[in-house]
Amino acid sequence: MITLLNDNFSQLNNFLHEGSFSKIFILADENTHEYCLPTLLGNMETDLGFEILEIEAGEEMKNIQTANQLWEILTEMQADRKALIINLGGGVITDMGGFVASTYKRGLSFINIPTTLLSMCDASIGGKTGIDLMHYKNMVGTFALPEQIFIYPKFLETLPFKELRSGFAEMLKHGLIADKTHWDHLIQIHKLDVEAVISHIRTSMNIKQDVVEKDFHEKNIRKTLNFGHTIGHAIESLCLEQGNPILHGEAVAAGMICETHLSYLEELLSKEDSEHIIENIRRYYPYLDVSDFSNDDIFALLLNDKKNADSRINFSLLSEIGTCIFDHHCSQDNIITALDFYRKLI
Ligand code: NAD
Numbered sequence: 153m154i155t156l157l158n159d160n161f162s163q164l165n166n167f168l169h170e171g172s173f174s175k176i177f178i179l180a181d182e183n184t185h186e187y188c189l190p191t192l193l194g195n196m197e198t199d200l201g202f203e204i205l206e207i208e209a210g211e212e213m214k215n216i217q218t219a220n221q222l223w224e225i226l227t228e229m230q231a232d233r234k235a236l237i238i239n240l241g242g243g244v245i246t247d248m249g250g251f252v253a254s255t256y257k258r259g260l261s262f263i264n265i266p267t268t269l270l271s272m273c274d275a276s277i278g279g280k281t282g283i284d285l286m287h288y289k290n291m292v293g294t295f296a297l298p299e300q301i302f303i304y305p306k307f308l309e310t311l312p313f314k315e316l317r318s319g320f321a322e323m324l325k326h327g328l329i330a331d332k333t334h335w336d337h338l339i340q341i342h343k344l345d346v347e348a349v350i351s352h353i354r355t356s357m358n359i360k361q362d363v364v365e366k367d368f369h370e371k372n373i374r375k376t377l378n379f380g381h382t383i384g385h386a387i388e389s390l391c392l393e394q395g396n397p398i399l400h401g402e403a404v405a406a407g408m409i410c411e412t413h414l415s416y417l418e419e420l421l422s423k424e425d426s427e428h429i430i431e432n433i434r435r436y437y438p439y440l441d442v443s444d445f446s447n448d449d450i451f452a453l454l455l456n457d458k459k460n461a462d463s464r465i466n467f468s469l470l471s472e473i474g475t476c477i478f479d480h481h482c483s484q485d486n487i488i489t490a491l492d493f494y495r496k497l498i
């Protein structure tokens with residue numbers, strides 16, 4: 153269930169009041185601790201005791217060491233099975249907090265209060281939790297639903313522009329895979345800022361929620377959410393491995409350009425639609441220099457992708473704006489041509 157919070161957080165307070173929790177643990181990173189926690193604590197009304205768990209900010213923290221530290225702290229603080237974890241942050245916090253909660257003592261309750269555009273529209277919804285392993289993204293994780301998701305769009309006011317733009321990539325993706333009208337509305341945005349995106353958050357969240365409700369365990373239609381992510385994740389992983397991490401949405405934007413062109417090469421999408429999509433994605437995102445990455449580097453990662461079965465590289469690709477097909481096996485030549493197409497866009 154997704155709830156848009158009032159300014160006094162009354163829905164959250166009702167939820168805390170009605171639940172029979174023993175104690176609350178609020179997980180934040182250093183930025184959400186500074187920018188979002190004061191608003192949460194200023195509005196939260198509960199008789200329950202609470203503890204703040206803070207981690208450093210960044211994707212590099214989404215690993216087993218951090219998870220282990222959090223499990224240890226929960227143990228030291230005697231968290232029992234009725235404890236509630238509140239994940240206050242972006243996708244790193246909701247992925248990490250959901251993972252820690254769903255594994256500790258075989259599962260504690262947790263709620264998500266996403267604070268980035270990306271986590272509001274995407275990461276906090278759908279019950280995928282997880283951590284990275286070596287340089288592979290989200291290699292270890294669980295499917296575990298939060299009890300509730302509470303959205304407070306005003307948290308976006310302190311979000312840096314690059315982070316806002318990163319989340320916008322997932323919104324564009326939602327339009328491309330499921331709702332042409334949403335895409336049409338989004339590309340009318342000329343100046344990307346909080347005011348421009350705020351009225352589109354609900355639609356984007358609903359698209360994700362609808363898809364996930366139809367196919368929680370990603371057996372079929374949920375795979376469409378991976379559009380742009382097969383090549384996008386490979387680029388994101390290679391940048392991370394090189395010590396130059398890029399934002400998830402930046403990688404997804406590059407991945408969507410490659411996979412849109414691939415959709416055209418595979419004769420699924422018209423040339424006209426493909427060019428229109430690529431031209432518009434490029435309006436918002438600077439070119440990512442992928443010249444250091446060889447096709448072999450990229451294929452090694454594509455072959456390790458969690459979405460593959462039978463050693464085939466499976467893609468989710470567009471057949472028109474608003475329609476996505478999944479489990480599409482592409483020719484290696486076309487994948488290389490799509491990567492070369494991106495390299496030449498510089
Ligand atoms: P993030 O959590 O790292 O947040 C981005 C940055 O913004 C961080 O530095 C954070 O401290 C800061 N921040 C957060 N809220 C803020 C605020 N209100 N004001 C100022 N600063 C703020 O990253 P993200 O982009 O939200 O999420 C990316 C992660 O989400 C990736 O690990 C990705 O794999 C994951 N993800 C998961 C799913 C899923 O379904 N589980 C879907 C998409 C992405």
Ligand code: ZN
Nearest residue numbers: 322381400404
């Ligand atoms: Zn994503």
